[in-house]
Amino acid sequence: xxxxxxxxxxxxxxxxxxxxxxxxxxxxxxxxxxxxxxxxxxxxxxxxxxxxxxxxxxxxxxxxxxxxxxxxxxxxxxxxxxxxxxxxxxxxxxxxxxxxxxxxxxxxxxxxxxxxxxxxxxxxxxxxxxxxxxxxxxxxxxxxxxxxxxxxxxxxxxxxxxxxxxxxxxxxxxxxxxxxxxxxxxxxxxxxxxxxxxxxxxxxxxxxxxxxxxxxxxxxxxxxxxxxxxxxxxxxxxxxxxxxxxxxxxxxxxxxxxxxxxxxxxxxxxxxxxxxxxxxxxxxxxxxxxxxxxxxxxxxxxxxxxxxxxxxxxxxxxxxxxxxxxxxxxxxxxxxxxxxxxxxxxxxxxxxxxxxxxxxxxxxxxxxxxxxxxxxxxxxxxxxxxxxxxxxxx
Amino acid sequence: xxxxxxxxxxxxxxxxxxxxxxxxxxxxxxxxxxxxxxxxxxxxxxxxxxxxxxxxxxxxxxxxxxxxxxxxxxxxxxxxxxxxxxxxxxxxxxxxxxxxxxxxxxxxxxxxxxxxxxxxxxxxxxxxxxxxxxxxxxxxxxxxxx
Ligand code: FES
Numbered sequence: 001x002x003x004x005x006x007x008x009x010x011x012x013x014x015x016x017x018x019x020x021x022x023x024x025x026x027x028x029x030x031x032x033x034x035x036x037x038x039x040x041x042x043x044x045x046x047x048x049x050x051x052x053x054x055x056x057x058x059x060x061x062x063x064x065x066x067x068x069x070x071x072x073x074x075x076x077x078x079x080x081x082x083x084x085x086x087x088x089x090x091x092x093x094x095x096x097x098x099x100x101x102x103x104x105x106x107x108x109x110x111x112x113x114x115x116x117x118x119x120x121x122x123x124x125x126x127x128x129x130x131x132x133x134x135x136x137x138x139x140x141x142x143x144x145x146x147x148x149x150x151x152x153x154x155x156x157x158x159x160x161x162x163x164x165x166x167x168x169x170x171x172x173x174x175x176x177x178x179x180x181x182x183x184x185x186x187x188x189x190x191x192x193x194x195x196x197x198x199x200x201x202x203x204x205x206x207x208x209x210x211x212x213x214x215x216x217x218x219x220x221x222x223x224x225x226x227x228x229x230x231x232x233x234x235x236x237x238x239x240x241x242x243x244x245x246x247x248x249x250x251x252x253x254x255x256x257x258x259x260x261x262x263x264x265x266x267x268x269x270x271x272x273x274x275x276x277x278x279x280x281x282x283x284x285x286x287x288x289x290x291x292x293x294x295x296x297x298x299x300x301x302x303x304x305x306x307x308x309x310x311x312x313x314x315x316x317x318x319x320x321x322x323x324x325x326x327x328x329x330x331x332x333x334x335x336x337x338x339x340x341x342x343x344x345x346x347x348x349x350x351x352x353x354x355x356x357x358x359x360x361x362x363x364x365x366x367x368x369x370x371x372x373x374x375x376x377x378x379x380x381x382x383x384x385x386x387x388x389x390x391x392x393x394x
Numbered sequence: 395x396x397x398x399x400x401x402x403x404x405x406x407x408x409x410x411x412x413x414x415x416x417x418x419x420x421x422x423x424x425x426x427x428x429x430x431x432x433x434x435x436x437x438x439x440x441x442x443x444x445x446x447x448x449x450x451x452x453x454x455x456x457x458x459x460x461x462x463x464x465x466x467x468x469x470x471x472x473x474x475x476x477x478x479x480x481x482x483x484x485x486x487x488x489x490x491x492x493x494x495x496x497x498x499x500x501x502x503x504x505x506x507x508x509x510x511x512x513x514x515x516x517x518x519x520x521x522x523x524x525x526x527x528x529x530x531x532x533x534x535x536x537x538x539x540x
Contacts, residue, residue, distance in 0.1 A: 304432070305458040307408070314409060324431050325457035329399045331497040337431055387414055387461065389425065389436040389453040 007151035019248040023241040049247020054249040070178035071102035073197035073212040082219035088143035097345040125287040126155030149180035153286030154295030155202040163192030181254040205249030209242035260363035264294035273372040294361030302391040303355035401492035407462035424511025437508040459498035467505040
């Protein structure tokens with residue numbers, strides 16, 4: 001299987017797994033139990049992981065809170081400030097149209113509590129307009145939440161400039177950097193952000209662990225009440241093996257990103273150029289250069305996304321599709337099939353289930369993987385075109 | 395444990411669709427679309443003087459379930475009398491495919507509708523009121539219910 005669905009999660013690095021194993025088997029102490037070595041050992045391992053995670057995003061370790069996933073980090077960031085009495089009276093939140101569901105739906109929920117949400121439009125490459133952002137900020141704006149990179153279309157925002165505007169206007173700024181961290185530089189100082197979410201599974205760490213950066217002075221109300229773990233921001237027993245794994249993944253990413261990122265850019269270019277030559281009815285999505293290093297996304301006229309995805313899967317290639325037909329396929333009814341809001345936002349025709357596909361490569365992909373995808377693509381596309389009532393041979 | 399969202403039958407029909415293509419001299423052509431998700435299915439039939447479906451082919455823009463449903467539907471109606479073709483329900487298509495995920499049932503409904511649309515076209519071509527198809531369907535339904 002050639003794995004090119006790394007925005008859904010990367011393969012854990014072997015070194016990460018090795019580092020985790022003792023904490024599953026013998027080092028099982030609860031980090032809250034400092035009084036005997038077994039507990040203390042876990043405590044120290046978590047603190048070491050915190051250092052590594054902090055260092056990856058150029059933060060202080062005191063500002064890192066471990067959570068269970070990117071969704072939790074995003075929820076904690078947004079609801080955390082929204083529920084905090086420190087910011088009472090500020091009831092306006094700005095997000096973009098292409099945010100992850102964990103940001104969109106969280107913001108939406110808050111509208112039930114009297115918050116107002118502005119969704120910034122993006123251009124056809126997926127970029128937020130700085131001008132629009134500037135104009136959208138009001139007296140009562142509490143928070144701006146914009147993602148660094150979009151997993152579906154690969155576009156990377158001008159996040160530093162967005163951070164500058166937020167700082168200048170004195171509003172809190174949250175960055176969802178789940179898709180980008182470990183692939184491109186993520187730096188909380190350069191981003192001038194107050195809150196930033198990252199998830200371990202996106203940079204060769206385990207699933208089920210993530211982190212939120214909280215800048216000094218930002219007031220957050222926790223989502224869970226309990227025994228004050230993670231300085232009270234996230235009560236509940238820590239998932240020690242996972243946190244240790246995330247720490248190791250962060251250490252490796254920081255040391256090796258500059259080696260694998262250029263390689264991934266090369267692979268991306270090869271795949272992009274190869275596909276571009278094949279069909280004039282294949283349309284790329286996202287920004288041509290300002291994008292994730294190993295990320296290629298496109299849609300094809302006459303073809304529906306899920307059948308494209310299935311065809312690649314049958315040929316041993318794992319990718320992702322943003323078409324309604326492939327979304328929530330195990331849902332209880334068809335109303336839950338919904339075309340991707342991201343594709344709609346960048347102008348992919350939504351009256352049809354567009355044949356959208358995302359190939360996201362990791363440091364483990366090789367040139368031969370790209371060659372293989374390019375080799376099997378014509379037959380897949382031609383076969384589905386043959387089947388399509390829309391396609392008339394020219 | 396399910397191996398994936400689709401049964402082996404669905405995957406087989408998706409990979410090796412039966413009767414895919416067009417019939418140049420078809421005398422029954424039906425095209426239906428699902429506005430919600432954008433599926434489009436086009437069905438061609440060649441019905442002989444005895445009222446038997448001699449040949450049938452399809453073209454589908456849609457997901458795996460839509461393609462498999464089209465393929466299975468053509469298999470189930472080939473060689474049948476027009477009256478019997480109308481007895482084919484989407485449930486029968488789903489059953490023949492060893493099931494579809496709940497969210498994908500509508501893809502089989504589309505196959506049933508494409509058959510109806512093609513038969514309406516057929517009756518129109520032979521100078522009959524296409525409404526006859528609805529009447530026949532109604533009759534079948536009450537027959538099954540009783
Ligand atoms: S093609 Fe969209 S759900 Fe079947």
